Amino acid sequence: MITRRHLRSDKRGFGMRGYDFASGREFEATLSGLGDESCFVLMCDPKDVCRLRKDTFDWDKSTVVLSTNLDETMRYTGYSDYDFVSMFHIGAECDRVEHSEINIYFAQKYLVLVLPECPDDIIERLLGDFHMAIEAAKGRPAPLSYLYHYLFEWIATDSSNTLERLEDEMEDASEALECMVDKKQSSDITELRKKAYTYRKLLRALSEMGEQILADDNNLLDEEALRYFRNTDRRLGRLYGFAGNLFEFSQELLRDYESKLSFQMNENVKTLTLITLFFGPLTVISGIYGMNFVHVPEFDWQFGFFFALGLMVLVSLIVFLILKKKRWF
Structure with missing residues (x-):
């Protein structure tokens, strides 16, 4: 089952802060200093989304509900002048599969990244990497498209590392079966199978989302960004195949265990x-x-x-x- 990480009570949200590529300055807590020519990236808590919609953005109300409530469904919706993406990163921590939701509003003049109010380790790592990506985006002709693509690439890279770790766990389980068979191995292999199924489900949804973004029905992406997304989409497709192979591997491990136990x-x-x-x-x-x-x-x-x-x-x-x-x- 996908569960949200239980966080220590001393962790708090990171508030609202961003960077305006047009003026080259950072800002916090308010968008009042931004002009019509601003091109900015903004990171905020879910609690800020309602205020942003009321004061600044004409976002669809359903997207605000999705941004402020944790669910387990990934979706992409393209509106006339912006994209809304709700996706989540899944990582393995001990014997649990953990859930971190990421919501994105993307338009030609802004990219708003909505992250959980209580950042877990995954989100804190994403924030650190995203700040470096902002630095890399400075001076680019389309910095927001670069950052939009970067978020998908970050998920793909992290998913690749997670799948490789899962593959190592399965190989260890396979070697353990050659030595001996005990009851604990059944629960271990079943847990590996659940992880593989969950990762396959995640990557299938991400791959489908990549195809929707590539359609670019609202013409928000330039040709360079579309080229980047095509590469990422192919990578997600390969990772989906990798996850499928791992799921089949877990099935074979379970059959092998049952055969050896019999x-x-x-x-x-x-x-x-x-x-x-x-x-x-x-x-x-x-x-x-x-x-x-x-x-x-x-x-x-x-x-x-x-x-x-x-x-x-x-x-x-x-x-x-x-x-x-x-x-x-």
């Missing part, structure tokens, strides 16, 4: 059967001579005890030879 159980049953075949006849012989009858011929014979022991040895030898001939061991 083989182990058969070996245990075989061992118990061998023990029963050896000691069954001996139990019958000891039961016969253990009956409380007075007239048992061997009771009065001086070699009766040794005869019974010899009979047991002979029967055991015959059983051994029969099983040996049938290749039971």
